[in-house]
Amino acid sequence: MDNPAITAKIGGGSVKLSGISRSYGGNQVVSDVTLEARSGEILALLGPSGCGKTTTLRMVAGLVQPTSGDISIDGKPITDLPVHRRNIGMLFQNYALFPHMTVLENVAFGLSMRGISRAETEQRARQALALTHLTGFEGRMPAALSGGQQQRVALARAIVYRPKVLLLDEPFGALDKKLREAMQIELRQLCNELGLTTILVTHDQEEALVLADQIAVMRGGRIEQVASAREIYERPTSHFVADFIGTSNFMPATIIGKQEDKTLLRSATGQIFESLLPSALGVGQQAIMAVRPESIRLSPVETSGETVNTVRGQVIRTVFKGQALSIWLEIQGTEFICSLPIDSLGANTPQLGDVWTASWSSERTLIVREQ
Incomplete structure (x- = not known):
């Protein structure tokens, strides 16, 4: 049959x-x-x-x-x-x-x-x-x-x-x-x-x-x-898409340098971000730096030397989600969300009021146009 x-x-x-x-x-x-x-x-x-x-x-x-x-x-x-x-x-x-x-x-x-x-x-x-x-x-x-x-x-x-x-x-x-x-x-x-x-x-x-x-x-x-x-x-191209598809952290920034495979940005508060992802925006243009919560690494100590793609803030909220822990940092009035696998935390889990350093790789730095 x-x-x-x-x-x-x-x-x-x-x-x-x-x-x-x-x-x-x-x-x-x-x-x-x-x-x-x-x-x-x-x-x-x-x-x-x-x-x-x-x-x-x-x-x-x-x-x-x-x-x-x-x-x-x-x-x-x-x-x-x-x-x-x-x-x-x-x-x-x-x-x-x-x-x-x-x-x-x-x-x-x-x-x-x-x-x-x-x-x-x-x-x-x-x-x-x-x-x-x-x-x-x-x-x-x-x-x-x-x-x-x-x-x-x-x-x-x-x-x-x-x-x-x-x-x-x-x-x-x-x-x-x-x-x-x-x-x-x-x-x-x-x-x-x-x-x-x-x-x-x-x-x-x-x-x-x-x-x-x-x-x-x-x-x-x-x-x-x-x-x-x-x-x-x-690779979302706009703030709207990056915000609508999943969760992202955003910081307004200005593009301050471009090479063949690298773009540098500076936020209004002086943080420097580096992206290895292609962007159609040019030097001097306003943009939004975006990074997904799961792309972020957290450390309880302040990094020395390298400050690119690095921010530091106080833990203001944590939410247990089964296999992951979501952690919110307050960074100069902006909330930054990080998502860490439970197995990666060990005994050193972020607690409310602690100050932690968030960092991520240049391959994970998104550059999106403003609204």
């Missing part, structure tokens, strides 16, 4: 957004967004509430018409096509399962409405349920399922059409943290197995980092930065 995971192989289409905008009266909610989700790739639209990410997704789906710009799949324009002709699967936070239908009937419903034969409809519905690990649940009613199982049914219903593109709008918001994390891994594996192009809307930074091949950070209806998950975490 054929393996359902093989017979249901989909393959994704390349989605291209070219300068799309959307206005409601005088309010422009999406402005000149140009973006591409390559075939088989998971692209996350990430940003705070009201940044335009859901409106962008709904324009791809055909639920909202762009005020201007074009959308294409595999080079074919779809901007003016109705929803049902775009070959797109959709999954939203509200799963909208039919409560009076079984799991199999829920998944098969859309196919039967399209006039596909009963035999093929059942075969494809069972394949979709196998891919989402729901074999054996075909006869159950939605009310008898857990939240995670209902989410799998909705996902099976979205992929049963064998769409070129899967659109997800905050699909895990109704799940508890542990189940949400498990479903994220399952979804990524499934999309990779099917080669399915996926566009995900989320405001959860960790979810975007776990799921996405590429992340587009949105702000005020525009794209702030597009990069791989690792690059956008390790």
